[in-house]
Amino acid sequence: MCAELPSPQIRKKSIRTFVIRAGRTTEGQRKALEYGWPVVGLDLDLGQQGYSQAFQRSAPRVLEIGYGMGQSLLQMAEAEPGKDFIGIEVHPPGVGSLLLGAYDLVMSEVRLPNLKTYMADATDVLRECVPIASLQRIQLYFPDPWPKKKHHKRRIVQPKLVELMAQRLEPGGVLHLATDWQPYAEWMMEILEAEPLLKNQVAAGEYAKRPEWRPATKFEKRGERLGHGVFDLIYRRQS
Numbered sequence: 001m002c003a004e005l006p007s008p009q010i011r012k013k014s015i016r017t018f019v020i021r022a023g024r025t026t027e028g029q030r031k032a033l034e035y036g037w038p039v040v041g042l043d044l045d046l047g048q049q050g051y052s053q054a055f056q057r058s059a060p061r062v063l064e065i066g067y068g069m070g071q072s073l074l075q076m077a078e079a080e081p082g083k084d085f086i087g088i089e090v091h092p093p094g095v096g097s098l099l100l101g102a103y104d105l106v107m108s109e110v111r112l113p114n115l116k117t118y119m120a121d122a123t124d125v126l127r128e129c130v131p132i133a134s135l136q137r138i139q140l141y142f143p144d145p146w147p148k149k150k151h152h153k154r155r156i157v158q159p160k161l162v163e164l165m166a167q168r169l170e171p172g173g174v175l176h177l178a179t180d181w182q183p184y185a186e187w188m189m190e191i192l193e194a195e196p197l198l199k200n201q202v203a204a205g206e207y208a209k210r211p212e213w214r215p216a217t218k219f220e221k222r223g224e225r226l227g228h229g230v231f232d233l234i235y236r237r238q239s
Contacts, residue, residue: 003055006223009142009220010145011167012019013093014040014068018134019101022198024093024237025033025092025093025096026093027097027206028096028100028105028239029092029093029095029096029097029099031092032097032100032103032105033092033095033096035103035104035108036099036100036105036107037099039051039094039110039119040099040102040103040115040116040117040144041095041099041116041118041119042047042054042086042116042117042118042129043118044051044120044124044125044128046129047128047129048065048128048129048130049129049152050129051084051086051116053173054116055094055114055116056113056114057084057224059073059082059083059084059114060082060137061083061084061085061086061136061150062076062080062083062084062085062086062135062136062137062138062139063085063086063087063088063129063130063135063137063138063139064076064085064086064087064088064138064140064141065087065088065122065138065139065140066089066122066140066141066143066156067087067088067094067098067117067135067141068089068094068217069082069093069094069097069098070087070089070094070095070097070098070101071097071215071217071218071219072141072214072215073085073087073098073115074098074101074102074115075113075215076213076214076215077087077102077112077114077115079213079228080114080213082112082114083111083114083136084115084116085114085115085116085227086115086116086117086118087115087116087118087131088117088118088120088121088122088125088217089118089119090119090120090121090136092119097117097133098117102115102117104123107204109220115131122161122171122228123160123161123164124125124162124170125173126161126165126176127164128228129203130168131168132167132168133167133168133169133170133171133173133237134168134170134210135168135170135173136167136169136170136173136214137169137173137174137175137176138165138168138169138173138174138175138176139176139177139214140156140157140177141176141177141178141214142154142177142178142179142217142220143155143157143179143184144156144178145179145181145183147181147184152187155184155185155187157177157184157188157191158192158197159191161177161190161200162195162198163195163197166195166197166198166237167197169197169237170235170237171238171239172236172237173220173237174201174234174235174237175198175235175237176194176211176214176233176234177232177234177235178210178214178220178230178232178233179230179231180207180220180222180223180224180227180228180229180230180231181228182229182231182238185207185233188231188233189205189207191232193205194233195218195235195236196238197238198235198236199235199238200233200234200235201234201235201236202227202234207231207232207233208232208234210232211232211234
């Protein structure tokens with residue numbers, strides 16, 4: 001019998017930052033969840049356990065919310081071994097895909113010791129597990145734009161979440177968002193400009209060029225094919 005796989009740890013009364021979607025977990029992803037999770041996974045119940053203990057070192061930390069299938073997060077962790085990367089994703093196929101890249105099922109060893117992940121809601125992780133002023137960077141790339149006005153309340157970028165993220169950044173730390181949907185970029189900009197802890201790295205109301213640390217994603221390439229622009233928003237935490 002297969003071991004029970006981890007499931008998203010959901011709090012009934014907290015703000016939800018996701019909507020569960022159907023998705024098939026492949027056999028490889030299932031095995032990665034079963035065998036890789038005890039090594040690479042982080043649990044909400046541990047609270048502020050101390051990332052120095054989890055990574056066995058003290059290093060600059062980067063948090064990514066909603067990494068999808070994890071390809072760009074894997075690239076970033078591999079490219080910057082001196083930083084510790086923490087992912088948050090709720091969909092088992094995506095977490096399984098990330099674990100396939102981070103954990104060698106054949107050799108039973110970690111490929112990327114600087115990468116850990118939660119399978120939980122971002123609001124819960126930020127509130128319960130991430131200390132204030134502890135992150136060098138938070139990134140959120142190409143979230144679902146929920147284009148219909150009646151669905152705007154489902155968008156992950158909301159004032160309360162931006163406030164939580166800003167508080168978790170160290171002074172000078174970076175909040176980096178990206179989207180290929182201009183109306184959503186404008187929505188993000190309005191919320192970010194209103195957060196007193198944050199300052200636009202370029203200039204008020206201006207978008208940034210894609211920084212070298214963000215790989216071009218499949219969503220970005222798709223947007224380019226469709227003639228969409230890609231909008232990067234980079235804000236720094238004020239002291």
